[in-house]
Amino acid sequence: MQRTDESMRTVTFHVSRYQPEGKRGAYVEAYDVPVHEGMTVLEGLHYIKDNLDSTLVWRYSCRMGVCGSCGMLVNGRPRLACTTQILHVAGGHLAVGPLPNFEIIRDLVPDLTSMFEKHVSIQPHILRKNEEEVNSTEGEFYQSPEQLEQYLQFAYCIKCGCCMAACPTMATDARYLGPMPLTAAQRYNADTRDDGRQERNLQTGSPAGVFRCHYGGECSRVCPKGVDPAKALQLLKRRLVLDALHLFRKKEPCRKLEGSGSGEVLPNIAAAPAHTVQCSGQS
Amino acid sequence: MTVLDRRSNRLGVWGWLGGGRWGMERYAYILHRITGLAILLYLLLHIVVTSFRVEGIYLWTGNGFLHSPVFEMGEYLVFAAFAYHACNGLRLVLVELGVAVGKPTEPVFPYKTSLNVQRPLLIGMMFLALILVAMGAYAELIG
Structure with missing residues (x-):
């Protein structure tokens, strides 16, 4: 969603780039991104791809900190791009790079x-x-x-x-x-x-x-x-x-209970709902 | 099929030192490495200096190199490195035996980690190292 209100600020993204087919090696490219309160680094990268440079590559999926795809180095710290708000970590400039200690496939995409x-x-x-x-x-x-x-x-x-x-x-x-x-x-x-x-x-x-x-x-x-x-x-x-040192008490792994078990159901706890899926071997 | 080149992004030794916005434990880690390497270097120099004994006693006499201010300052730095390394090492032994890291708990934002739990131990050990370093300085200057 594009906003035009006065709360917008411009933050310069310094993005680490790498194209394996090129001979340039790794380099940094700067992009001016209009940023509003609450905007995440991932949204900033989308703005760059949609409006400034369609060749920028990174990995993402869920946009809500669940899939773990968009890990990258944001202002020198590994973070998820989707859960990092730009204005929480940047003044006028934001450095974005791929995760260190991995090989880099392209731009911000590490090989995990x-x-x-x-x-x-x-x-x-x-x-x-x-x-x-x-x-x-x-x-x-x-x-x-x-x-x-x-x-x-x-x-x-x-x-x-x-x-x-x-x-x-x-x-x-x-x-x-x-x-x-x-x-x-x-x-x-x-x-x-x-x-x-x-x-x-x-x-x-x-x-x-x-x-x-x-x-x-x-x-x-x-x-x-x-x-x-x-x-x-x-x-x-x-x-x-x-x-x-052989000091750890030997413990057997927990037992498997067949059937409904022998424990008593505590008061005020509703009965389990009936099975909705029939498992193989179940009558 | 064309295989495209990967770019290595491993930080190397800079990864040990290159913490611009890291926490206390990371700085303790860096200093532990540096003091460890310094003590190792001292051990090698110690063997070399001791080996000069076969040349005679001139190094050990009153005006010999071993009594020069530079060497005595170096000795003090070795002691300071040892005091830090020993105190921080004790903390690491305790932490690595799971003594001061707390129990696993369900993470609730804002997350509190084992770093918060062992922080008093870190501060205590740093304080102890500081006392030892100050005592060493006193002995060096007055003694």
Whole structure:
């Protein structure tokens, strides 16, 4: 929506550009963007593409801080372009660049493949000895709200890569797994349904693992979802140390309850609605 | 199919130092690295200087290099680096054992992180380092 009221201000966007087919390498191009209160960096980039330079390329999808596609370096800090208001971070000038510590495909588009490969390597899913138990749609795993809280914070990660871009260890060590995959490891290690911690320890405790983190804290500071990767990584280290010293109490993963379970329904709680989808094998 | 070149955007050593708007913990991290490297450099120099002992005792005598103001200032800087590195290192040991980072909680905006939880420990340790550095300065000047 175009506005013409007096609250508009002009902010100069200094955008880092890179075209792989060109021989110019990386360079910075300036664009004057009319900005109104509440306008986001993402909207500013759209204004440039629509009115000033249609060749500008970046990645985005949801526009509301859910998909994690539009992570970029805004005034020297990794942020989501869609949740960063221009006037909150800029006076007359705004520097926009691609996320550091990744390879750049074009303009503001980083190649996140290395991050996702590391993510896959820590097996970010429920591991149990009995795989059939996980795949079967019958019954459900028992987990209390307190047990849920042990990992829920870390499950909010949207894989935007901001933490990886802010991490000083990532700046010099390409092999380091990084805050995002290691937070995912802690998320599953702390899940009472999971039984794969020892398996993940081989990866998280390796020379490229969590002990390369020296608590600069930037991952937590830039995380747009409050996931607090720095906390997850310290808890992961603690568990690795206790495992190495055989001091961690052996716990069995939570049981799977077949049928409706044996617990009593608390008073004033409505009965569960009837199934709307018939699972295979259900009568 | 044409494979287009990717541009490397890894920050390198600048990534350690290039914090313009970072928080206290990041500056503590940078100083920890610098003091660590300085102590390592001192260890190497220490071995070299000690090896000169086979040449005679002239370095250690009253007017020798080891008693010059430059060397004594250098010694004091090594002590200051050690005091900071030790105090911050203790904080890191505690934090890495999960002592001062708090429990996982559901994130509610504005987000509070483990950095806020361990901040008093950081300030306490920096205060302790400052006392040690001041005591070192007193001993160097008066002693």
